[in-house]
Amino acid sequence: MSEKNREGKRTARERLAEEREKQKTRDKRRRAFVVGGAVVGVLALAAVIGVIAANSGDKKKEASAGPVVVPKGANGKDSLAIPNGKESAKSTLTIWEDFRCPACAQFEDAYRSTINELADKGQLKVEYHLATIIDGNMGGKGSLRAANAASCAQDAGKFPPYHDVLYKNQPEETNDAFGKNSKLIELAGQVDGLVTDDFKKCVEDGEHDAWVTKSNAAFGKSGFQGTPTVLLDGKNIFGDQKNPLTPEKLKKMVEDAAK
Numbered sequence: 001m002s003e004k005n006r007e008g009k010r011t012a013r014e015r016l017a018e019e020r021e022k023q024k025t026r027d028k029r030r031r032a033f034v035v036g037g038a039v040v041g042v043l044a045l046a047a048v049i050g051v052i053a054a055n056s057g058d059k060k061k062e063a064s065a066g067p068v069v070v071p072k073g074a075n076g077k078d079s080l081a082i083p084n085g086k087e088s089a090k091s092t093l094t095i096w097e098d099f100r101c102p103a104c105a106q107f108e109d110a111y112r113s114t115i116n117e118l119a120d121k122g123q124l125k126v127e128y129h130l131a132t133i134i135d136g137n138m139g140g141k142g143s144l145r146a147a148n149a150a151s152c153a154q155d156a157g158k159f160p161p162y163h164d165v166l167y168k169n170q171p172e173e174t175n176d177a178f179g180k181n182s183k184l185i186e187l188a189g190q191v192d193g194l195v196t197d198d199f200k201k202c203v204e205d206g207e208h209d210a211w212v213t214k215s216n217a218a219f220g221k222s223g224f225q226g227t228p229t230v231l232l233d234g235k236n237i238f239g240d241q242k243n244p245l246t247p248e249k250l251k252k253m254v255e256d257a258a259k
Contacts, residue, residue, distance in 0.1 A: 068210040071154040080215045081127035082151070084160050085119035091254045093126045096219055096229040099146035099166050100134035100173060104228045107238070108167040114247040116160075123258040128163070130212055131219040131227055140176030145203075147212040149184040152202035153194060161191045233257075 070079045081094070093115065097104040118124035130150065132143035146166055153162035165187050171177040178184060181203050188194045188203075202208070219227075230238035230245070232253060238245050 066206075066210050068214055069207050070211055071151040071159075071208055072157075073154060074211075076127060078214065078218065080211075080218055081129055082154050082159055083125060083127050085125035086122045087125065089119070089123055089125040089258075091118075091124050091257045092233055093124055093250075093254075094129065094229075094231040094234075095126065096129045096131055096222075096224060096227055098131045098134050098143050098227045099150065099170065099178060100138070100140075100143045100176075101227045102170070102173050103226075105167045105170045107228045107230070108164070111247055111250065112164060112167075114251055118251065118254050124254050128159075129219065130215050132212060132216045133219070133227060134173060138174055138176075140179050142171075142176045142178030144209060144212055145181060145184060145206075146178040147215075148206050148208045149181070149188070149203045151208035151211065152199050153188065153191070155202060156194055156196070156199055158191050158194045162188060162194060165190045 071082060074080065074082055076083075097107075115124065115126060119126055130147040132147060135141055135143040150159060150163055150166065153159045166178070166184075169187055185195060185200055185203055188199065222229075224236075225239065228238065229236065232250070237250070237253075
């Protein structure tokens with residue numbers, strides 16, 4: 001039997017199994033990024049899948065997600081950015097992220113204290129953009145549910161601490177624990193004053209689902225190469241293997257701009 005005929009007789013199950021193995025390989029590569037003195041965000045493999053997933057079915061999702069309810073204080077183009085820090089800061093850090101994304105959690109672990117320090121000093125303003133590409137890649141709805149809950153926390157003026165709690169308690173990428181509103185409300189208990197009737201209703205009703213879907217669609221159309229995507233004053237500064245970003249480099253760039 002020729003190789004061509006043999007290939008033609010492969011069952012759909014075999015092809016699916018092969019694709020799952022390829023996905024596992026891609027996931028292992030993505031988890032292999034080292035977070036330390038130098039964090040290199042090379043996410044090309046994840047990006048190809050992520051951008052496709054973000055683009056596929058966006059129009060259908062937008063149509064079915066209900067009215068777009070913008071979180072309080074969201075700004076930027078189409079009001080898709082959640083800001084943190086003083087408006088007067090000379091530098092703006094734009095972060096595209098997905099709460100189920102392991103590389104995003106690694107970035108947060110490495111840079112959280114530096115970013116918060118610079119924001120507290122009034123030297124850096126951060127704009128968070130939320131995406132849901134892992135839902136598309138792995139199945140489930142944890143990216144969407146977590147992003148909606150974080151948007152509800154923004155309504156309550158508590159986005160930064162809840163944002164950090166989500167990343168500190170991020171489940172394995174294949175575990176859709178964030179898909180349960182009860183889990184997200186439970187984690188909100190770690191943020192003083194966040195768990196109120198309004199917050200719980202916002203989370204359970206999916207009040208900002210359509211807004212999150214719109215944000216994810218914007219990511220799909222952006223041409224960015226995966227999450228996290230990190231821009232400083234519009235310039236992509238994360239993911240260059242030849243010149244890897246470090247917390248120290250980020251701090252120097254922002255402090256130099258503030259002089």
